[in-house]
Amino acid sequence: MSLYHEAAEVFAVASKDGGSIKSIVFSKKKWKSDGRTLFALTTETAKWSDVLSKVIENSGVLKVEKQLSPQLALLLVHDLLLAPRGLALTPKHGLAASITKHKARLSAELTKERLRRGFASIDALRSHVNGSAGDVRSGLYRHPRWIRINTLRTSLAAQLETTFASFKPTSAMTDIMTCSPADKLVHTDQHVPNLLAVPPGVDITSHQAYKDGKLIIQDKASCFPAYLLDPSSTVGDIIDACAAPGNKTTHLAALTSSGADQQTSPSRKRKIFACERDAERSKTLSKMVRLAGADSVVQVRTRQDFLKVSPQAAEFANVTAILLDPSCSGSGIVGRDEAVLNLHLPAVDTENGTKTTHRKRKHEMAEAETKQLATDDTSENVPLEGEAAGTKLQDRLAALSSFQLRLLEHAMTFHAVARIAYSTCSLHDEENEQVVAKALLSDVAVERGWKILRREQQVDGMQAWSKRxxxxAVAAVMNADTTEEIDADVVAEACIRCEKGGEDGTMGFFVAGFMRDVEARNGGVQPSKKGAAVSATLHNGTDLQNGDEEEWEGFSDQE
Ligand SMILES: C[S@@+](CC[C@H](N)C(=O)[O-])C[C@H]1O[C@@H](n2cnc3c(N)ncnc32)[C@H](O)[C@@H]1O
Incomplete structure (x- = not known):
């Protein structure tokens, strides 16, 4: 296998498992190529991928050279046009021949693309790609610092006038992600209310407003579940089933105290029950709830296993919404201040001249679409990456997804609950769409009338979010498991994904909402047959608790 094939494999593995180039290259022993060469080629190519994907698309090379995958084309064109020594192949090599014969066309397209972007010379474009503003990790997007304004203690306007008064507003997220760490820029998010982004170099923790619980460091994606749950859509109490350290709990508390929610349920003070199984994390949760000023709304249930919370208990009779954010593989986590590459792949022209969409491409070539690759290694993710860990990863995902499904099915049994938000910081289908699809097909969902919360039924910011x-992944479960009619397109469109470290500046994340018409159903909890089966599997060996705890450790400041 050539260097280029192995480099293409690195992109594919990173795409599928969400790993960093560094860890994939250096954790696998059996590369034929030199690891340092492989690392240099993949990271350099990824840096240029925004420009080169356009060059390749406009040249039409992929339409003619059908043996070339988008990844291979990107790598070959990079070396052909930009590497000082050109292609690392003999001229007679098939791959070399397939790309060299298009050199004139590709060079012309590179010139056009350079001029289109306003660069007078290739050196000027190169220094742009290599990064401006003196960023040592030049050419890389840096993960922004997301700050949720805690409206229990302050307001967005007040913070923009005080803590962020010396910051220059920008409407472009790319400014935040590519500026010098020393630049003081601030971006107001367009999807989630009361959310700001600042460059990663800004240390917000030294500000008094942070110490007073007015500002909460929370990734944009991590704000989606409480926002999607939309407390104002129901009037009763809420359970946060897996709550520590409490970012989503305090977000829920802020939302239930907002104007919209007050109008929905003005007469009765709503409660949020925050369950946390782990003793130490329960302490962190209690601390965070106090600091955020949410203790009048939130009742922390320390060391409370959600699975042991009885849906029949009188104190939960008024619970109408549940937020479920269980432990997961954590493959979407971006390390603190991690530099991330944004890999753009060229679209492929099909026979009839239309461009293959990313979704279709994923369908056709399981790992062909690489979007974002983290360049830094984060300890949480290492054990889950690479082919060598493939079997272990599959076993782990199977155990995690059974556990997640069991929690979700349990949430569906609560008598008055009409809304559920389910989320993970995982990139894996098994923990995301597949759990959602299995839950929709479960006995309890069918018996109790649970449906997916469709895109058009979601709050404005979540409807507007384009990554679905x-x-x-939905269809795979339905084909394998059932004859029931649930439209895979509708379910997938209802699901929300966030890319890891891409141009949106989010961590890798997944969230979906469920709803049901409680009025149309009479109560009576029917224990799910499938739930019982899953439960039996779970008790049959795998120690999920310890595994979850280990994974969770790594993102306490992000979640
Ligand atoms: C992904 S973290 C939750 C992060 C939290 N929602 C936030 O935004 O800050 C998952 C948490 O669920 C807890 N957990 C796992 N299984 C649980 C269960 N059965 N009942 C209650 N908590 C559980 C873990 O200890 C961990 O603290």
Missing amino acids: GRVE
Whole structure:
């Protein structure tokens, strides 16, 4: 296998498992190529991928050279046009021949693309790609610092006038992600209310407003579940089933105290029950709830296993919404201040001249679409990456997804609950769309009338979010498991995904909402047959608790 094939494999593995180039290259022993060469080629190519993907698309090379995958084309064109020594192949090599014969066309397209971007010379474009503003990790997007304004203690306007008064507003997220760490820029998010982004170099923790619980460091994606749950859509109490350290709990508390929610349920003070199984994390949760000023709304249930919370208990009779954010593989986590590459792949022209969409491409070539690759290694993710860990990863995902499904089915049994938000910081279908699809097909969902919360039924910011679930992942479960009619396209469209470290500046994340018409159903909890089966599997060996705890450790400041 050539250097280029192995480099293409690195992109594919990173795409599928969400790993960093560094860890994939250096954790696998059996590369034929030199690891340092492989690392240099993949990171350099990824840096240029925004420019080169356009060059390749406009040249039409992929339409003619059908043996070339988008990844291979990107790598070959990079070396052909930009590497000082050109292609690392003999001229007679098939791959070399397939790309060299298009050199004139590709060079012309590179010139056009350079001029289109306003660069007078290739050196000027190169220094732009290599990064401006003196960023040592030049050419890389840096993960922004997201700050949720805690409206229990302050307001967005007040913070923009005080803590961020010396910051220059920008409407472009790319400014935040590519500026010098020393630049003081601030971006107001367009999807989630009361959310700001600042460059990663800004240390917000030294500000008094942070110490007073007015500002909460929370990734944009991590704000989606409480926002999607939309407390104002129901009037009763809320359970946060897996709550520590409490970012989503305090977000829920802020939302239930907002104007919209007050109008929905003005007469009765709503409660949020925050369950946390782990003793130490329960302490962190209690601390965070106090600091955020949410203790009048939130009742922390320390060391409370959600699975042991009885849906029949009188104190939960008024619970109408549940937020479920269980432990997961954590493959979407971006390390603190991690530099991330944004890999753009060229679209392929099909026979009839239309461009293959990313979704179709994923369907056709399981790992062909690489979007974002983290360049830094984060300890949480290492054990889950690479082919060598493939079997272990599959076993782990199977155990995690059974556990997640069991929690979700349990949430569906609560008598008055009409809304559920389910989320993970995982990139894996098994923990995301597949759990959602299995839950929809479960006995309890069918018996109790649970449906997916469709895109058009979601709050404005979530409707507007363009990255949705994977149809193939939903369809895989439905084909394998059932004859029931649930439209895979609708379910996938209802699911929300966030890319890890891409141009949106989010961590990798997944969230979906469920709803049901409680009025149309009479109560009576029917224990799910499938739930019982899953439960039996879970008690049959795998120690999920310890595994979850280990994974969770790594993102306490992000979640
Ligand atoms: C992904 S973290 C939750 C992060 C939290 N929602 C936030 O935004 O800050 C998952 C948490 O669920 C807890 N957990 C796992 N299984 C649980 C269960 N059965 N009942 C209650 N908590 C559980 C873990 O200890 C961990 O603290």
